[in-house]
Amino acid sequence: MEISILGGGIGGLSTAIALKQVGFDVTVYERFSRPTEIGAGIVCWPNASFVLEQLGVLDKISKVSGSLNYMNRFTNTGEPIGSLDINELNRLMNYPSYSIIRKDLMNILIQRTIELNINIHYQHDVIELMNNNFNTSVQFSNGKSIQPDIIIGADGRMKSLTRKYVNGSNAPIYQGFINWVGVFEQETADFSELSVSDYWGAGERFGIVPVSNTKAYWAGGVACEKISEINPNKYKSELNSLFSDWPDIITKIINETPLSRINKIYVHDHDPIDLWHKNNVVLLGDAAHSPLPTSGQGACQALEDAWHLAKCLKDNINDLSKAFTLFTQLRKSKTSGITMGGRQLASSIFNPDVEFCKHRNLASKNTNYQNAVVGMAKGWSSGLPIST
């Protein structure tokens, strides 16, 4: 049984590891010449930590990441408007939460693929999938082609050719806001308490996630109707024009993060879809569902897919259609809910109406975060054998 995974991001690599661990031979094809690092960092919430433990990498991750305590919300003047206890979330879900720089997570996954002798072919840019009586063939821009028994579409959210093959359309939806993301590092310890700080303005937001007491990744966001040219030389002035009168730590982070460690992203997602497979091709990760960063769950859900798909294929290897249908059934409702939740939070955070934002902040202040943690733990644990 030859399994090919198209895309070597978090979803593709973790699926390769999960499949290899249950006995399948897998090969990964990635368009770039090295692993990709879009986005500065991620939080591996307890549901992701469960999968990372199953993949045999959680110990390594714990050594290069931050153990977060609280998720604190503030107004853009620094007034506290709510605090969620991450240790309580971890306790309810029975696994830790870790903040990690994306590059570190990718390196650990790559290291694990090397230990397991998984082949990754870089510079293999998929340009077309063709239907040949159930056995789909894949054409790469370098002239090579393959026709494996199973194809896993893990080619991300922006231009997924596997999504196009399965679903007919692959156009992502611009959700009306920009994120500048970066990694900030310094010698002095500004982040003595490892907690997320999330500042909300009117149509603007700045989030800081420490991974150690001297290092943090961050995202500055603003509502923006139209997509225009990206010019890295303007990043700092754009950020300063938005955030210069916000709390000092934000201006410090903007001014002291090297330009080479900042990216600007016009943030897109996809509507949930019902069909995740066609013939011998199945989608996962952002190619199947791509929640906004406001969900905090994009990479976590790609990891969950890896674990579920390996299990579905192992148990139903003689009936691919059954394996893929079961996988879709197991994953669709949870990922759709997370996508819609991410949109709802984004539409509130990036609402530029000052009166709306006053009420929103008050509602945040009056939220019962103890109940919110219980709800999050229940939702994020669903479908996984972890306790709540």
Ligand SMILES: Cc1cc2nc3c(=O)[nH]c(=O)nc-3n(C[C@H](O)[C@H](O)[C@H](O)COP(=O)(O)OP(=O)(O)OC[C@H]3O[C@@H](n4cnc5c(N)ncnc54)[C@H](O)[C@@H]3O)c2cc1C
């Ligand atoms: C700004 C931003 C911030 C985010 N922050 C978080 C966060 O804090 N927490 C979180 O959990 N998630 C976050 N996410 C979401 C998270 O990054 C994704 O959900 C996750 O990376 C999905 O993994 P994936 O493997 O499906 O896709 P990707 O990581 O995008 O990987 C897709 C891979 O496929 C390759 N590929 C694409 N096209 C082809 C082709 N034609 N041929 C061959 N290879 C191809 C790409 O090069 C890439 O390596 C964020 C996303 C964005 C945009």
